[in-house]
Amino acid sequence: MVELLDRKKSANWPELIGRCVVSFILVLLTQCSQFLVPQFFFDLPVFIQLLLSALLLLAVVGVVGWCRRLLRVRASAPAFVFCSVLFVWVVYIAIVRQAATHLMDLLFNGQIILLIFGLCRMLSSDPGLVSYSPSPSDLIAQSSSSEIDTYHQDTELGDRVRCCQICKAYVKGFDHHCPAFGNCIGHKNYLLFMVLLIGFLWTEATYLVCLSQYAAQFVVPDGDGTRLEISLSRKVASSTMLFSILQLVWQVLFLLWHMYCICFNIRTDEWIHWKRYPEFQIFIQSSHGEKSSEVRFKNPYDKGVLQNLKEFMASKR
Known part of the structure; x- marks a missing residue:
């Protein structure tokens, strides 16, 4: 064993900015694909919309992966996660917030801030x-x-x-390399990883509660000249709801797996x-x-x- 060398190399800022821009574009493409489901299948049951949303998501991932290899551009997984969180936050402030109670509004905004802080902390943490x-x-x-x-x-x-x-x-204590958080998960940051994972679940669950309040309280008046604009807003909110549910299901399974690993001390x-x-x-x-x-x-x-x-x-x- 020798002294630990600094693993953080000087950032190549032009390349880093370029990868973040690519990630932002990918977030927009992902959310636009989710918007297609309520746009054309708004009257279908939620379960069917979820299936269509998952299929569209897989199709977008495949096409985007092929395009990135063809164009030889790289994205940043942590930037993608960060931009996805910001996108949901913007949709909440612009559309959903008007129907949320003061308590839920305070809770959700506080969770988003803590989530962003946790992402930054995980990105720079020492895994051991x-x-x-x-x-x-x-x-x-x-x-x-x-x-x-x-x-x-x-x-x-x-x-x-x-x-x-x-x-x-x-x-x-190496567990795995997490591309979404841009870091290895090991002895020193495993607990932070679990807290952050639970934070994602809690935030998405809170957002779904706010969406339910929005769907229950927001009524489109007949004959209103702003009907098209309001309908578009509801579809944007529905698309983020589908995305959040898919994320919630995946992260619940991911959390259960890591709880199993912790209980039986396996990585x-x-x-x-x-x-x-x-x-x-x-x-x-x-x-x-x-x-x-x-x-x-x-x-x-x-x-x-x-x-x-x-x-x-x-x-x-």
């Missing part, structure tokens, strides 16, 4: 980086095509230090790639005492749900 000075033999092994050997080197560092294959950095990377880590492998012995080729998973870090939760809450932040 450690420094590792490879020996010449390690450099030879890393230059080979064997992925298993590279991961086996990580286990020699101890303390569940793993190598993020995206950042090429060693992280203690996502370890669960997916357990065959690359010797401590998670158990060899089944045959009846004649010979080692079988069958390898099963075992978790040597599981100390029971209560103790696992205690260690998680006591982790350094």
Whole structure:
């Protein structure tokens, strides 16, 4: 081990600004695709609208991915998340806020501010980086095509230090690299990650409550000359509702998975790639005492749900 070097390189501002602009355009395209559902299928049941919204979202992701590869432009996932939050906030202030109660208005705006602060904090947080000075033999092994050997080197560092294959950095308690938050999730910022994930769920649930108040209280008067404008506003609000519900469903599943990982003291990377880590492998012995080729998973870090939760809450932040 050597002293940890600064992992934050000087920002290439023209490239960074360009990626943020691309992300902003992608947010507009995504939200416009969601607007098509209430625009043409406003009278359909909400469940059918959700299915159409999900299909459109997948289609947009596929087409945008192909266009980005063709044009060789890059976007920023954290900027996409940030712009999506701002877009929903603008829709709330411009349309939905007029029907929300003072309590819900105060609650939602406060949540958005805390969410933006949490995103900035997560982006700059230390996931538990450690420094590792490879020996010449390690450099030879890393230059080979064997992925298993590279991961086996990580286990020699101890303390569940793993190598993020995206950042090429060693992280203690590495769970996964989160593109949406632009950072690795590890020992030091796992708790912040969970708090931020719950914050997203809470904010989206609050927004849906405000939308329900808007739908219940806002009535379009017959014969009003502003009927077209009001109808357009309601469709914009409905499109953000569909987007928020899809996000809510995905994030609930994501939260449940991480709660499971915390309760059984397992990390996502370890669960997916357990065959690359010797401590998670158990060899089944045959009846004649010979080692079988069958390898099963075992978790040597599981100390029971209560103790696992205690260690998680006591982790350094």
